[in-house]
Amino acid sequence: MEKTGRTGKLYIVPTPVGNLEDMTFRAVSVLKSVDLILAEDTRTSSVLLRHYGIQGRLESHHKFNEHKTVPAIRDRILSGQDVALISDAGTPGISDPGFLLVRACAEEGIEVQTLPGATAFVPAVVSSGFPCDRFCFEGFLPVKKGRQTRLQSLTEETRTMIFYESPYRLVRTLEQFMEYFGPDRPCSVAREISKIHEEHRRGTLSEVAEWYSRHEPKGEIVITVGGAVSEKKRKERYVEGMDCGENEKD
Numbered sequence: 001m002e003k004t005g006r007t008g009k010l011y012i013v014p015t016p017v018g019n020l021e022d023m024t025f026r027a028v029s030v031l032k033s034v035d036l037i038l039a040e041d042t043r044t045s046s047v048l049l050r051h052y053g054i055q056g057r058l059e060s061h062h063k064f065n066e067h068k069t070v071p072a073i074r075d076r077i078l079s080g081q082d083v084a085l086i087s088d089a090g091t092p093g094i095s096d097p098g099f100l101l102v103r104a105c106a107e108e109g110i111e112v113q114t115l116p117g118a119t120a121f122v123p124a125v126v127s128s129g130f131p132c133d134r135f136c137f138e139g140f141l142p143v144k145k146g147r148q149t150r151l152q153s154l155t156e157e158t159r160t161m162i163f164y165e166s167p168y169r170l171v172r173t174l175e176q177f178m179e180y181f182g183p184d185r186p187c188s189v190a191r192e193i194s195k196i197h198e199e200h201r202r203g204t205l206s207e208v209a210e211w212y213s214r215h216e217p218k219g220e221i222v223i224t225v226g227g228a229v230s231e232k233k234r235k236e237r238y239v240e241g242m243d244c245g246e247n248e249k250d
Contacts, residue, residue, distance in 0.1 A: 008035070008077040010105045011084040012098060014091040014117025017220065018194030020051055022118050028052050030115065035081040038073065040088045040097060048086075061085065066097050074104045089220070091119040095139040095164055120193050121162045124222035127200050128160070128188035131227075135160040141173070151180045158227040167191075167217040174209035177225060181205065186226040192219035 011030050016022035031037060031054045038061035039045035045058065061069055077083055085092045085101060091114075092098035105112050125132045136159045141147050154161060165173050170189070177185070183206035191199045197219070201208055205225070 006080050007110060008080050008082045009111045009113060010077055010101065011082065012092050012102065012112065012114040013084045013086050014115060014119060015045070015048055015086050015089055016194065017089040017118050017120045018192060018198070020048065022194055023048070023052065024115065024117050027115055027117060028054065031056060031084055031086070033082070034084040036073075036076065036083045038083060038085045038101075040086070040092075044088045045086055056084075061097060061101070063097050066100050070100050070104050073101060074108060074110070077105065077110050078108060089118070089120070091117060094119050094121075118194075120164070120190075120220060120222050123193050124188070124190035125160060125162055125224050127190060128224040129202065130160045130186070130188065130224055132160055135162060136227075137162045140164045143169075147176075151176060155180050156228050158229055160227050161225045163223040163225070165221045165223055167219060167221055170217045170221055170223075171209055171212050173223070174205055174212065177223075178205045178209065181225060181228070185228075188224045189217075190222040190224070191217060193222065195219070 011034060013027050013030055014024075015027070031049065031052070034056060037045070037049070037054075037056045037058050039058055040060075040062045042058050042060050049055070049058065061073070073083060085098055087096040087098070090096065093102060102112055121137055125135055136154075136157055138150070138154070138161060141150055141163060163173070174187070174189075177187070184204045186203070187205050187208055188200060188202045189208055189212070191197075191201070201211055203211070
């Protein structure tokens with residue numbers, strides 16, 4: 001649908017990471033109203049859109065084509081079209097395509113509205129039982145080049161750390177964490193968040209690595225690792241109620 005006399009908007013719309021009922025009313029309303037929906041995988045997103053009776057125009061926008069498609073999408077918004085960006089699951093831009101398009105729109109003065117909604121790392125860190133008043137989101141580590149350098153830089157990180165990982169690399173990653181953070185560093189692995197087989201496995205890095213070496217992991221994975229603090233300080237945090245958002249006592 002062509003529009004004239006106004007600049008359109010870009011909407012960043014989170015989608016469920018598992019349970020389709022995690023979609024918000026506003027997200028459904030926006031997707032029904034826009035002129036174009038950009039999806040990371042149109043086949044995956046079509047299932048969600050059909051579930052909510054959304055019949056808007058759907059086009060592909062992913063990490064392999066976003067460098068080429070961003071200018072054309074920006075121009076369509078400037079011409080008056082409203083565009084929504086969704087990913088396969090969660091909030092676009094969080095370890096998913098989105099940054100380039102948002103930056104291009106911001107540079108042109110295009111209004112960008114990011115709807116609040118699902119993202120996998122928030123329930124993972126809250127459910128971990130680790131302090132989450134301050135945390136460090138690392139997303140996916142480099143698979144090869146730069147991986148050891150990144151891990152080395154995190155050895156003294158005192159904040160709770162959050163990582164995304166493939167189930168196929170989970171055990172190896174936990175073993176690498178043991179090398180850099182120590183086998184007794186506490187961790188929590190959240191798997192299949194908000195889905196039927198949701199699981200949270202907590203313990204030391206060595207305990208959790210040993211568990212998944214015997215039980216093949218499947219699905220989406222979020223790893224939460226405790227920050228580098230002394231054992232005395234770690235105990236004090238729990239005694240003083242430092243969990244999830246409480247301020248540190250004097």
